[in-house]
């Protein structure tokens with residue numbers, strides 16, 4: 165059996181991979197995230213690629229007699245990144261409480277998009293290596309939030325480690341009016357799309 169490595173420190177991504185019954189290890193990327201793009205779908209793909217590539221580079225490899233990169237075990241690294249986009253503004257995780265309030269004020273009463281980029285880096289012991297990146301988009305409509313509601317929500321601490329300063333799966337659920345697309349994509353990992361993309365690559369994660 166090969167090894168699946170989730171290149172993420174996000175507890176939500178871990179829970180989602182556990183939910184679908186995969187066996188995997190966790191090895192978060194630690195490198196600084198470098199953004200050179202401006203469109204949200206390009207930003208999330210650039211960042212998921214950086215995370216998966218960094219972690220894949222830590223995997224022990226050796227050169228075969230023919231100069232190919234080999235690994236003692238099949239390796240599949242999964243990296244992901246999530247941002248929220250509202251009009252032309254991209255929202256990552258808030259820097260502080262004031263930043264969280266700014267983000268929630270922007271999202272209040274509006275429809276916005278949540279983008280998650282996913283990158284697979286795979287390397288098998290027969291020398292087959294490759295990478296594949298894609299993104300999934302979900303639209304979310306938030307109810308109008310009053311200032312006291314924003315203050316109360318920010319005081320819970322929940323927004324601080326989440327893109328767009330909210331967690332659809334948490335206390336913010338009462339303010340979600342509607343969603344178009346994959347809910348799990350908003351939480352941080354589009355598992356249905358991940359399975360579909362792996363199938364396209366001829367990879368069965370349950371037999372990896």
Ligand SMILES: Cc1cn([C@H]2C[C@H](O)[C@@H](COP(=O)(O)OP(=O)(O)OP(=O)(O)O)O2)c(=O)[nH]c1=O
Nearest residue numbers: 172173174245246326327330331332350351352
């Ligand atoms: C919009 C939204 C985001 N989020 C989370 C998902 C991600 O964990 C986080 C976005 O930050 P990311 O930078 O994508 O991920 P991370 O720093 O948490 O983890 P890592 O880089 O190690 O993979 O926001 C929710 O949990 N609920 C939501 O409704």
